Amino acid sequence: MPLYKEQGIVLRTMKLGEADRIVTVLTQGTGKIRAVAKGIRKTRSKFGARLDPFTHVDLLLYKGRELDIVTQADIITSFRELRGDYNRFTAGEMILEAADRVIEDREPNTRMFMLLLTSLRRLIDPSSDAGAVADSYLLRMTSLAGFRPALTACAECGKPDVARFSIQQGGMVCDNCRTGGTIRVAEGTVPYLTALLDGEPDLADLGARAEGSSLVRAYLEYHLNRPLRAWAYVPR
Numbered sequence: 640m641p642l643y644k645e646q647g648i649v650l651r652t653m654k655l656g657e658a659d660r661i662v663t664v665l666t667q668g669t670g671k672i673r674a675v676a677k678g679i680r681k682t683r684s685k686f687g688a689r690l691d692p693f694t695h696v697d698l699l700l701y702k703g704r705e706l707d708i709v710t711q712a713d714i715i716t717s718f719r720e721l722r723g724d725y726n727r728f729t730a731g732e733m734i735l736e737a738a739d740r741v742i743e744d745r746e747p748n749t750r751m752f753m754l755l756l757t758s759l760r761r762l763i764d765p766s767s768d769a770g771a772v773a774d775s776y777l778l779r780m781t782s783l784a785g786f787r788p789a790l791t792a793c794a795e796c797g798k799p800d801v802a803r804f805s806i807q808q809g810g811m812v813c814d815n816c817r818t819g820g821t822i823r824v825a826e827g828t829v830p831y832l833t834a835l836l837d838g839e840p841d842l843a844d845l846g847a848r849a850e851g852s853s854l855v856r857a858y859l860e861y862h863l864n865r866p867l868r869a870w871a872y873v874p875r
């Protein structure tokens with residue numbers, strides 16, 4: 640069996656048999672993989688906590704037919720700070736859930752990997768807001784998947800005079816182009832969404848945050864066709 644090296648972030652683990660686990664890892668070069676960590680649930684396992692969710696690890700793996708096998712794991716960043724902070728941990732869990740649901744197996748996408756890594760780094764920065772980091776991750780990931788919302792001009796005709804958001808039509812739409820269900824958004828919502836994509840959102844505008852955050856979820860669920868259960872548990 641061929642041996643290969645990768646670095647990645649552990650998204651999820653599940654028990655396998657008596658002593659093993661299957662770990663799901665978003666890697667930099669191979670995309671999302673699933674691999675068996677043998678003996679990891681034994682007390683003296685060489686893996687210890689190296690393959691816990693959130694951990695950024697260097698891996699040595701055997702390529703298997705269906706599942707690969709982890710032979711070596713070394714921590715690059717543990718992100719263990721998340722475990723001591725409920726808000727950050729919950730936001731982090733939602734980020735991992737979204738990555739696991741949306742990203743397909745073995746489709747290499749370095750930008751998707753880097754987005755996850757930088758989002759986890761922002762999440763452990765004490766000056767960041769956990770809910771905003773989570774929403775920013777969701778909107779950027781949806782954009783990377785090919786559905787960047789139109790925010791400053793109409794999604795259909797490009798005219799700049801827009802006041803309504805249409806989930807189905809892909810963002811803000813003008814009165815001529817809008818069809819079916821649209822939402823007249825509050826004044827601060829578009830600046831909030833724009834900042835989630837490209838800058839630092841204004842966290843003081845609570846109405847914009849609440850509306851923006853709900854739109855991000857609905858937009859992702861509609862375009863990527865994946866429910867996000869953990870979204871509701873993130874404190875905002």
Ligand SMILES: [Zn+2]
Nearest residue numbers: 793796813816
């Ligand atoms: Zn239009």
